[in-house]
Amino acid sequence: MSRLIKFLWNLRPGARNARVLENFSLEQYGTRSLDSYDLTQPHRMLEPTEVRAMALGLPLFFWADLPVKLLAQLKPKPHAESKASLAEWWGIEDAESAHDTLHWLRLEGHRQEYQPRLKTESLHWHRQFEANPFLAKRPVNSIAGWDYVRLVCVARWCYDYQYLSWEEAWPFIDVGARLALRDFDSWESLAASFMAGRLMWAPDNPNHAEMAANLQILVESPTSPWRQIPWRPYPVPTA
Secondary structure (H helix, E strand, O other): OOOOHHHHHHHHHHHHHHHHHHHHHHHHOOOOOOOOOOOOOOOOOOOOOHHHHHHHHHHHHHHHHOOOEEEOOOOOHHHHHHHHHHHHHOOOOOHHHHHHHHHHHHHHOOHHHHHHHHHHOHHHHHHHHHOOOOEEEEOOOOHHHHHHHHHHHHHHHHOOOOOOOOHHHHHHOOOOOOHHHHOOOOOHHHHHHHHHHHHOOOOOOOOOHHHHHHHHHHHOOOOOOHHHHHOOOOOOOOO
């Protein structure tokens, strides 16, 4: 009996079924759960290049159980709650504010302010990074990944809440993927940059350890979408 089968067999039946379903959902849809989505409504699976670009948002999408391989409608309650959260955290309430925020992330973001501080305050920040379980043994030379991940995520959210059409949201997702490919050489280096930027943005945030654990899963777990979706090539060649 393989180690995986033995592990699943030793789980309680309910837990075993839940783990199998979670792994299937990760492989099929790029999320652990689709409970927030109404699959009786129109939906579509994304094309390989779209999936590769969307995977850039996994540091936040994985946290929120948002599928990177599927476009689907949220159920009314999670739709209303998530839409309100986007307004609260990002000030996005219409197409104009959506475009303003996305252009800011693409052209400036926090990297314009934070990147110079990696040099001027290098000792302080590298001590902070060394105290983080995900960054302790990973080099940080750029925090641009913090902006690129959020560029992809915000564009997707603006589509989900009907501020932008897919045709309007996609160019921002695509450019996020291209900027990340220019500046990083792997999912792991992107994740380290994202985590460092998050630490600089909110040093006292109590959820940094949980985010570090999620990033560790994304980088190392055999069931992680990042283990299934290659960093290169982009765009993904068609057969």
